[in-house]
Amino acid sequence: MGFEPESRLVDERVESRINTLTLEQLEVVRRGAEIIKSGGLVAFPTETVYGLGANALDAEAVRRIYETKGRPSDNPLILHVSSIEMTEDLVEINWRARMLMERFWPGPLSIVLPAKEIIPPRTRGGLPTAAVRMPDGAVALALIKFSGLPIAAPSANISGRPSPTDAETVRRDVGGKIPLVIDGGETRFGVESTVIDMTGEHAVLLRPGGLAKEALEAELGEEVLLPQDQKIIKRSPGTRYRHYAPEIPLILAAPGEIPQDAQNWAWMGIAEPNGAPAKKVKFRDAEEYARELFRAMRALEKSGVSVIYAELPGERGIGLALKDRLIRAAGK
Template identity: 45%
Template structure:
């Protein structure tokens, strides 16, 4: 298969991509979060191609992307008032809502569940593609399943060149981590995955929020989940990742004491000098967590090298967007965390 590379700014790109979607093909689409691997979300055969291309477990549900907020009514029923408030505040944007699903959405898209995850992305070209295709686009992140997500078209090219129909190049993703997911089908709203819309912002609108166990700990591989990124080891390079928490000085002392040839250090820009002899790679500035969010997956992809023995990673603390960065790093590390303060 020859993969088309389409410039998001070219006048005919949206029409070409929409025709591929309508014809049952796969198109990598840019969003503000990560690049998605998209297909017609109402076509079971097209959706199956997503799972096959990614090597994705079929019990891992997909997110349905719509062109306009009001389109969620085509695919969802018994929509609570809170969903409309969230859509008014955050759509288009990096927020996904889990809602009761209508029969029009095939079970393959929802992983057999009676709910569906829906979002309206903040990407003009992607919303045009959806509108021209006339169908919602089911799209998980465009990486090979379990590997670090794709935040540039080049990342997608690396994983899927010759394996999918087209890649739409919209430049680097602004947010850099997948969308926040909130479940609105229970008595209380439940955070299933943190992202660019923070828990604090959700609480401002909803007044209440429960954090699912999958956000803070590894859950059982047999658990039934309502949204992507909850169950399996995700975002991970080939080698083991160990998060080292604690002060800069204590963390550096621990890492230097355990560092061996072939290891790497993933750290903040402010810490590079501390690890000058430990092959450090900075993924952003601790003082600006948005740079950490935007740079995390690019850094993890650089570190996805079988020649590396182990990665020691530094993780931001606190709420807001830092909470999402923590979640992705902990998933990459399979929640292997060392407290350098306790080890000192």
């Protein structure tokens, strides 16, 4: 009972986000909700990247997500919710996980917890756990609330490609395969949610993302551990296969480490590189680097260069998530 006031605050945050939508936007979202309820797929914006959503409780609808993306079927999906009450129907919530929900939801935080039988094995990749999150975006929250269903949604791109951060990229990747792409403009974070496992005695960071590890540690009052067991890592999407890769090679390099004989190359990073790149994308800071990372990859792969050299950031704040995406994009 002591948690109820905080849970109501989460509901109020959700309502305040939804209330920012125009009548025209609400009409499009209601159409999307009808598609979700009928077993179809809808691409929609969140604060992190665009998601490809379906009814998380409909195994056949979820199968269509995997088919549309070309995604391995053992790669679990995150369930998107619009209330803690909806979450309680899906997973077993311990008090520490609830504390994080009440503090950081809506927001870029996915929490792995023991799954209830209502979630089809296909949605959770055959695992006994499931990841749940409440996105901090008006369109996403309204879509979930109007459908009355948890929405399973990986990024709305072909599996392995850079995640989409605008609707036009979604249309190029999967637009011809689904009935609706809801355009909500460019996303705010540009990298996916942080995934944290709360099933054990200690919190374990499965995937760094839009919420900094330091913020979680401050709230929990303890160190958030890094995974040591591959079985635990598998509980998070985006951790078992090469992800986020452009069509041309991406090589990780410090600004002064570009080979002297490099030809027709591009640079992407915060610092100024040595040499003379054919194309150069420089960011003001790690936040802009993360927000524009996937868009920059897609632009450079189409620019005519043969290879991208990318600078690794520091590991504090969003830098940890940014580093993770760059390493996976490079196939390391």
